[in-house]
Amino acid sequence: MKRIGQLQASRNAETRDGWDCFATHREQVVRLLLNAARSTDEKLERRLCVLGAGNCNDLALADLAETFGHVALVDIDEEAIISGITRQGVNASEVTIHGGVDVTGVANLMSKWLPNNPAPDNEVDACIASARKSDIPRLGSENTLVTSICLLSQLIETITFTLGANHPRFLDLLTCIRREHLRLVSDLAVPGGVIVFITDVVSSLTVPDLATAPSSDLPTLVGRAIADRNFFTGMNPFVIKRLLESEMPFAKQLTDVRLSQPWVWDLGPRHYAVCALTATRV
Numbered sequence: 001m002k003r004i005g006q007l008q009a010s011r012n013a014e015t016r017d018g019w020d021c022f023a024t025h026r027e028q029v030v031r032l033l034l035n036a037a038r039s040t041d042e043k044l045e046r047r048l049c050v051l052g053a054g055n056c057n058d059l060a061l062a063d064l065a066e067t068f069g070h071v072a073l074v075d076i077d078e079e080a081i082i083s084g085i086t087r088q089g090v091n092a093s094e095v096t097i098h099g100g101v102d103v104t105g106v107a108n109l110m111s112k113w114l115p116n117n118p119a120p121d122n123e124v125d126a127c128i129a130s131a132r133k134s135d136i137p138r139l140g141s142e143n144t145l146v147t148s149i150c151l152l153s154q155l156i157e158t159i160t161f162t163l164g165a166n167h168p169r170f171l172d173l174l175t176c177i178r179r180e181h182l183r184l185v186s187d188l189a190v191p192g193g194v195i196v197f198i199t200d201v202v203s204s205l206t207v208p209d210l211a212t213a214p215s216s217d218l219p220t221l222v223g224r225a226i227a228d229r230n231f232f233t234g235m236n237p238f239v240i241k242r243l244l245e246s247e248m249p250f251a252k253q254l255t256d257v258r259l260s261q262p263w264v265w266d267l268g269p270r271h272y273a274v275c276a277l278t279a280t281r282v
């Protein structure tokens with residue numbers, strides 16, 4: 001976990017001062033969360049759980065705290081959450097911080113691996129078995145809205161940095177980590193609640209027009225990139241939507257799965273196409 005935690009902390013340190021360039025992305029994220037809050041069962045007290053809160057640059061915490069009686073912020077990098085809420089002038093007593101939490105439960109195992117020293121099969125098997133059976137951690141309680149914000153791409157990138165993309169078991173581990181992350185998001189929400197799974201799909205490194213395209217052109221631009229198989233490995237939103245609609249336990253737990261139009265997240269040197277999948281927890 002140490003190596004993976006350090007990697008994420010150094011990434012977060014690079015974007016710590018990104019409040020201004022995150023503005024349009026933050027507006028999209030907050031609007032989605034507030035709209036989703038309105039669609040939860042009215043009898044339930046509104047409680048939000050954010051996975052991948054990091055620097056909280058994509059969260060207007062005061063606005064969210066007005067709508068949600070309780071906000072739980074989860075990340076492997078506790079320092080990022082603390083400095084994020086401090087920058088927004090939020091008191092640590094107004095939110096619950098779950099820092100130093102590895103949402104996969106297997107960062108410890110994976111931290112031992114390096115791509116140039118291929119992990120043996122039995123260790124990959126043990127990692128997959130452990131990821132599958134790891135208990136759902138207690139993160140927030142009675143969450144009526146659970147969101148994961150651009151976290152899955154980081155989990156998949158971690159596999160690239162540890163197991164390596166050329167390892168013969170890369171896809172086995174990727175599909176396991178992706179499925180288990182979606183299971184965590186779904187399991188953390190109460191029946192009648194909503195999940196909002198936000199994910200980056202592709203960047204301006206391979207779709208340079210993302211940096212300048214008007215928002216009306218984005219569905220076509222991103223649709224074309226996906227059709228050309230130009231997206232982050234494992235992050236095709238249509239495949240994830242199908243998974244949520246048709247695979248167990250999601251098909252039984254979730255209803256009304258919807259995919260949003262894409263928007264652009266300006267991260268400074270690079271622009272990312274981002275979209276959200278929302279669903280209601282049965």
Ligand SMILES: C[S@@+](CC[C@H](N)C(=O)[O-])C[C@H]1O[C@@H](n2cnc3c(N)ncnc32)[C@H](O)[C@@H]1O
Nearest residue numbers: 008052053054055056057058075076102103154
């Ligand atoms: C792209 S960032 C999300 C942006 C963030 N909300 C912000 O405003 O800075 C993804 C977050 O996932 C966290 N993360 C990565 N791997 C994790 C893991 N295994 N467990 C928990 N959090 C993790 C990173 O520390 C990072 O803060």
